[in-house]
Amino acid sequence: MYGTPVTEPEVSASEPRRSAPAPRSESAVAPVSGSAAVPSSAPVSAALAAPAAVATQPSAEGAAADEHVSRETPDRDEDDPPLAMEALRAVQILNPSGEIHMPRPDHPRVLCVANQKGGVGKTTTTVNLAVALALHGNRVLVVDLDPQGNASTGLNVPHHAGVPDVYDCLIDNVPLAEVAQAVEGIPNLFCVPATIDLAGAEIELVSVVARESRLQRAIAGHPEKFDYVFIDCPPSLGLLTVNALCAAQEVLIPIQCEYYALEGLNQLINNINLVRQHLNPTLDVSTILLTMYDRRTRLADAVEQDVRNHFGSKVLDAVIPRNVRVSEAPSYGQSVMTYDPGSRGATSYFEAALEIAMRGVNTGGAA
Ligand SMILES: Nc1ncnc2c1ncn2[C@@H]1O[C@H](COP(=O)(O)OP(=O)(O)OP(=O)(O)O)[C@@H](O)[C@H]1O
Numbered sequence: 001m002y003g004t005p006v007t008e009p010e011v012s013a014s015e016p017r018r019s020a021p022a023p024r025s026e027s028a029v030a031p032v033s034g035s036a037a038v039p040s041s042a043p044v045s046a047a048l049a050a051p052a053a054v055a056t057q058p059s060a061e062g063a064a065a066d067e068h069v070s071r072e073t074p075d076r077d078e079d080d081p082p083l084a085m086e087a088l089r090a091v092q093i094l095n096p097s098g099e100i101h102m103p104r105p106d107h108p109r110v111l112c113v114a115n116q117k118g119g120v121g122k123t124t125t126t127v128n129l130a131v132a133l134a135l136h137g138n139r140v141l142v143v144d145l146d147p148q149g150n151a152s153t154g155l156n157v158p159h160h161a162g163v164p165d166v167y168d169c170l171i172d173n174v175p176l177a178e179v180a181q182a183v184e185g186i187p188n189l190f191c192v193p194a195t196i197d198l199a200g201a202e203i204e205l206v207s208v209v210a211r212e213s214r215l216q217r218a219i220a221g222h223p224e225k226f227d228y229v230f231i232d233c234p235p236s237l238g239l240l241t242v243n244a245l246c247a248a249q250e251v252l253i254p255i256q257c258e259y260y261a262l263e264g265l266n267q268l269i270n271n272i273n274l275v276r277q278h279l280n281p282t283l284d285v286s287t288i289l290l291t292m293y294d295r296r297t298r299l300a301d302a303v304e305q306d307v308r309n310h311f312g313s314k315v316l317d318a319v320i321p322r323n324v325r326v327s328e329a330p331s332y333g334q335s336v337m338t339y340d341p342g343s344r345g346a347t348s349y350f351e352a353a354l355e356i357a358m359r360g361v362n363t364g365g366a367a
C-alpha cells in the first residue's frame with residue numbers, strides 16, 4: 001500500500017528505524033489517487049465473509065520477538081512488507097507466545113467514545129483499540145462520526161468529498177454496509193468514514209424525523225456482523241454525539257491526564273443521563289481510559305487518583321502514556337499497533353483492549 005519509496009528518516013540510536021512513506025500532510029485527506037495506496041472499498045457485506053485471519057501464533061520469522069515485548073522496532077529490510085505482514089508482525093511482538101486471547105463477546109458491543117473536550121485522545125483510542133481487537137480475532141467496525149474525519153485518516157480509509165460516508169446513513173438512510181470500507185492490512189476491521197459532508201449534518205438533522213436515533217437505526221440493521229462497534233465522536237455535545245449515545249450500549253470516556261481534565265465531565269455525564277432517561281435506558285458509562293499520562297509530572301498522578309476515586313472500577317488499569325510513536329502513527333496512515341508494536345503506546349493500548357475484552361466476557365457485555 002505504501003508503494004512510494006521514501007528516504008529513511010534520520011533517527012537516533014534509541015529510535016526505531018523505519019522505511020515508511022513520508023508523513024501525510026493536511027492534503028492527505030484530499031482524494032487518494034487510484035493506486036495501491038487506496039484501501040479496498042469493497043462493500044463490507046462481501047468482505048465480512050472471511051473471518052479472523054491474523055495468526056496469533058508466532059512464526060519462525062517472529063522468533064526475534066519471542067523473548068519479551070521490545071520497545072524498539074526491529075530494523076527493516078529495504079522492501080517494506082505489505083501491511084498484512086505489518087499486522088502479523090504486530091501480533092508477534094505484542095503477543096509473542098500467542099497465549100493471550102481477546103475473547104469475542106457473545107453479543108455485539110457498541111461503544112461510544114465520547115468527551116466533548118477536544119484533543120483528549122478519543123480518535124487515537126478508537127483507532128488503536130479497534131486495531132488491537134481486530135488483530136486478535138474480533139470483527140470490528142469503526143464509525144467515524146466526527147466531521148474532522150480523523151479516525152478515517154488514522155485508518156487510511158479514503159474519505160474525500162464524494163466518498164459514501166456516515167452522512168449518507170444518517171440523512172439518506174443508506175445502509176451501513178454500503179458505506180463501510182475494509183481497512184487495508186487489518187483483517188476484520190471496517191470503517192464507516194466521515195467526509196466533509198458530515199459538517200452539515202448537525203444542522204440538517206434538526207429537521208429530520210427521529211433525529212436522535214438515525215445512527216442507532218443504521219447500526220441496528222447490521223449488528224450481528226460485528227463483535228465491536230466503536231463510534232468516534234466529535235468534541236461537542238450536539239446531535240451527532242447524541243446519535244452516538246443513542247446507538248451505543250456503552251460509553252468509553254478517554255480522560256487526558258492534565259489539569260482541566262475533569263472540567264466539563266459533569267456536562268457530559270448530565271447529557272448521558274438525559275439520553276438514558278429519555279432515549280436509551282440501558283446506556284452505561286462502562287469504561288474510563290486515562291490517556292497521555294506523563295509519568296514525569298506529579299499532576300498526572302494527581303489526575304489519575306482523582307479519576308480513580310471518582311469513577312472507581314470503571315477506570316481501566318491500563319493507562320496510556322504520552323508517547324511520540326502514538327502521535328506519529330496517523331501521519332503514516334497507521335495505528336501505533338502496527339507502526340511500532342513494541343512501543344509503550346502500543347503495548348498500553350494492547351493492555352487496554354485486552355481489559356475491555358475480558359470485562360465484556362465477565363459482565364456479559366455492557367459492564
Ligand atoms: N498517548 C499519546 N501520546 C502522544 N500523543 C498523543 C497520544 N494520544 C493522542 N495523542 C495526540 O494528541 C492529539 C489529539 O489526539 P486525538 O485526535 O486522538 O484526540 P481527540 O479527542 O480525538 O481530538 P478531537 O476532540 O479533536 O476529536 C493528536 O495529535 C494525537 O496524535
Ligand SMILES: [Mg+2]
Pocket residue numbers: 122123124146150232233234
Ligand atoms: Mg477526534
